[in-house]
Amino acid sequence: METEVQTPASESLFAPRYRALTVGSVALIVLYAFEALAVATAMPVVAQALEGLPLYAMAFGSTLAAAVVGMVASGPWADRRGPRTPLQHGIAWFAVGLVVAGLAPTMWVLLLGRVVQGFGGGLMSVALYVVVGRAYPPELRARIFAAFAAAWVLPAIVGPALSGLIVEFLGWRWVFLLVPLLAGLAAAMVLPPLRGIGPLPGHASAGRAGNRRRLGLAGGAAGSALLLSYAGQQRGWVALGLMATALAGLLASMLRLLPTGTLRAARGLPTVIALRGIASAAFFGTEVFLPLLLTRERGLSPTFAGMALTVGALGWSLGSWNRGRMHAPAPERVLQAGMALMLVGVLGVSAAVLPWAPLAVGVVGWIVAGVGMGTVYPSLSILTLELSPPERQGANASALQLCDALFTATMLAVGGSLFALLLERSTLAAYLAGFAITVSLAVLGLALAPRVLPLPARGRDD
Template sequence: MTRKALTAGLVAMMSLVALEYMAVATAMPVVAEELGGVELYGLAFSGAMAASVVGTVLGGRWADLRGPRAPLWTGVAGFAAGLAVAGLAPSMEVLIAGRFVQGFGGALVSVALYVVVARVYPESLHPKVFSLFATAWVVPSMVGPAVVGVVTDTLGWRWVFLLVPVLTVAAGLVLLRGLAGQPVSGGQRAPAPGLAAKVAWAAVTAVGAGLMQYGSGGTGEGGGSWRWILLAAGLAVLAVALPRLLPAGTLRAARGLPSVVGLRGLAAGAFFAAEVMVPLMLREQRGLSTTAAGLVLTGGALSWSFASWLQGREVFGQRTNLRLGAGMIALGVLVMGAVTVPAVPVAVAYPAWIVTGFGIGLVYPTLSVLTLELSAPGEQGENSSALQVGESVFSVVSVAVTGALFAAAGSGYWAVFAATLAMALAGLAIAPRAFRAKASGTGPAGAAEPVAGEVSRSG
């Protein structure tokens, strides 16, 4: 019964983090207009993203050192307080400050929840727990925009921010009950070296990602050459800073944890960068209504949830999940790209995105499970933070680069789908490397290489 309460609390908390993301994205245009801060619109997103990168890195090390309770409850408090500040903000500047606190708190929560799973649930239950986590993100993406739209139109945008802290308190009480008596306290005996440097590099990484966000917002006609400079500068900063936050060997797809982190970034980057353009392409180029175009994304969300459910019941096995899932992402993006051709029936878009959603639904939670399996005791927080930082930054880079390609090609949808297809194919190529190689020397046949903690240090 206690573990059921814990599972309910974990899923509720993850759902609130996801709901907040969807809610802010939906309500922010109204917020910026009412507060008179349209010029600060982008900062409301990039500020929260920057804080979340720092919070993810710090939270991972904190959870490894002291256990997940302290970062979890600190994160819950920061998440709720930041949203309350934003909801009561008299100006855009105050709202951005609230978003910064909320982003930092939400990041602490996300990484702490991974460590709770690692310490409380047996390894055999990890697939089911992470399938629930995936569903906790998918469901808000389906119903969140409509609910937020109704709240914004009837009660006002402030209630979009203020209602979530109330729900957070309720979810926190359920989680508190579930955590009672669970073995989550304690961690490493001494702090891992280099924490201050890690946090500093996280801040630099956030700056690089922010530069790319701003650069992608105005590239192309009328954007000015300075937008291209921002994109190039952001890429340069990330090339130096990001590898310092990821397992060694991630960018060259070293076997084990580095490839797990790399595949998560490529899969998420390909999916989200394509998804951004799908409704726009279907409306502007193929003439679908907003509702009809939105139903395409709903189909993908439903198949994502169904595939996550199958993953939780280990229907296919981890290797098949990654290979089949990565292949389906690539196939779905390829077919969706074909929809840009007028001769292809627009109805093809619906099964295309269902296939893509099913693929990401297999890949996404499987990589979460593998991250914990490949983590030595006391490293679950750091490795989980690397997984989440990689996913976040890869997605920002993917959306920024494809947005720039779209503008440069003159509404070049084909360029977006070609770039996302290349990312998906790269993910398919490295999927087999997410597993440790069999030992070829001494030891029993089939023995694996050292655990991912050793791979991450030497890989």
Template sequence: MNVSTSDSILSPLQDAAPTDSVLSPRYRAATLGMVALISLIAFEALAVTTAMPTVARELDGLKLYALAFGGTLATSVIGMTLAGRWADTHGPSLPLWSGLSCFVAGLLLAGLAQNMSTLLLGRLVQGLGAGGMSVALYVIVGRLYPESLRPRIFAAFSAGWVVPSMIGPALSGLIVEHVGWRWVFLAVPLLAVPAAAILRPAMRAMPAVQAARQSSLRPVLLAFGAAVGVCLVFVAGQQHGLVAAAVLVPAVALLGFCAKGMLPAGTLRAARGLPSVIVLRGLAASAFFGCEAFLPLLLSREHGLSPLWSGMALSAGALGWFSGSWYQGHYAKMSRQSLLNLGTAALAIGIATTATAAWPSAPVFVSVAGWGLTGLGMGLLYASLSVLMLSLSPPEEQGVNSSALQLCESLTVATTLAVGGSLFAAFLAWSPTVAFLSNFMLAGALALLGNVVARRTHAP
């Protein structure tokens, strides 16, 4: 890596000039390249959700349907761990290009698959790459952007999710219907490679930092163990009764053991400072995505909404998320601690309001408004936690801590979805209202716990 600093790029140790923004000439290429990659990852994730029922039918792979999602999340844990270590020892270039290569290879493998097993293999490779790229992008932010601009670049990352969340499912449906499901996978590499190429000049000019010494393979082995645990959690979520418990209990135990070894000391007990920042990321994401997984089903089953209108309801959460993220990055005058308190409160109240949809007689617009408030809380939280993580991390540890932040999210979301799925299956035959409410209550409890943890995120 070239250790000199280009005239067009500031060192992150310098503060930005008052007129600088993430789109000023010295940052424009890096910002556009990273946001483009984030948008493509987001579009692909949302588009595959829409296309997968057609894929499973054509490839006769309904038995592997859940694992096609869970497996991607599992291998992303391995990608995040490897990328965090590589970024701290060699810089973010190696994990970014390696992750991009795996991401593209996985998409091509899935798009050309002739059976569900091959498609599943492609999804596993794709998850490995997506996890690596996500950590590398966080490290680039930490090393390239001054602290005053980091809230804005993370707001731009949130914007990179909004447009795909608005048009991704509909566009994917059109592609599946008129072109074929394979192009949902094959079209993304055509854009991902040029987007990543935009980053090359900025990455060559990044200032060097002292490399961290990491010789032990234990974190990598723990990542593989956690990936197995995540897959078993998803398998358990598809089972019922004693079989589900027999798989879920050892899976959660394996996850807990591996998570303790992979995350910074004190994370599982929410110690003050960085550990609580990491825990809060997992709690908030689990609360939000635990609701999001069941909201479309609730609106269509209990209120008769079409897929189009159910998708529009989800868009309210995406718009709220973007609004909260944009506010914290451009207009908020309060401290990060206050933003976290406000965000967790909005998350809890929003989930409680959204849960009213569990009663068929309740007006849908109240639930949609609640989901918008839930998204607003996530927007205030998500970017703020990213900013705090980088602020609390020495430059030589930004890779491993970025990895830990996203690892905690992946592990807790996977566990929450599996537990929520088991609760839903257990109560559905008795009472659909109770089945849906069990998931909202679980998410609400996580949001309230997050409000407690948010008060521990300041450095000791």
């Protein structure tokens, strides 16, 4: 039987009993963050080397789609068995997927590796949050979450440029192959301290039918997103039939996985969750195509293209820092300002497609978009907790992540299909089609921002 550890108030995250667990957990977050950012820089070179440019967006969307399945599976698994088992599997699948991608002889094999990597990453990310709740006492949890947040900062600053240097001097395969070696070291630190943490009381077999249902829905959503991407590679009636089937599957899965009212942006928490998905799809849908635009159309090296992603990450950090300094702001005003900045930024990046437009317009636009995302992202997280009763905070936080992944995967599937369809006819039209979607999403987010507070809080009828 587990007993809660009594921890002196002065004990830190690096006290002997927590040192290995803390270092290993933070290292896994760093590796997860680095890989996400590094692959964005390297993928233009990868797609051209493997002659898979039409599958470019699918290389990102497939990872997100598979991560949804991992996220849904990991939480109940951790409740039934303790966090060690799903974390161990997550690290293993994450590493195996990276090895498959790094050794891939074709783009389709690389996509297989990205799917496996995404599933492992989804397992790992949720299991690490369970580790915080089960292995650390309450007085240390805020500190370890702060350490997790900080673990994203360094990869965001140096990851894209470092990835560019690896691509230029070692080859793109090492962007994938270096991380599994380091993940093994992190696993050796984080897994042993978790051996004594078993299932939660009453969760050994509780809710399995509901968990299997949600897992099936997550698999349906992931499969539909992948099918939608595949449909974009087809032509004629076959393509239309596959797209209709995929969109119907996505809609049906989302209706059951996300809280009631999310897809129609019902006032209050449903709009908050929907806005997270819309903002993420707009931002990351633009980020995916930016390195390709800079390297293939503008002639920049992978290193300099990576630096463009870095300045966007710095803009995100600036936006988050500024949001943290605000004292009791009106949530809808903050979100409107953030979405307006994202809209201006994405329009700036879109302008960089035009051959006569200065490249600086696109780079500055990406900084502005980063500031907007840094303003929106924490605001939505805060609102989710404020609008959720204590017993629903975990479920609603999970819904926030699911909506983020599902909307972004769907955007990449649709945008990637249009990109593949138009690439042979007009490179300019192919890019503009993708950016038109992200601009439209930013406009939609701006329009929905006033709906984030429920009716009683605003004192007026809908």
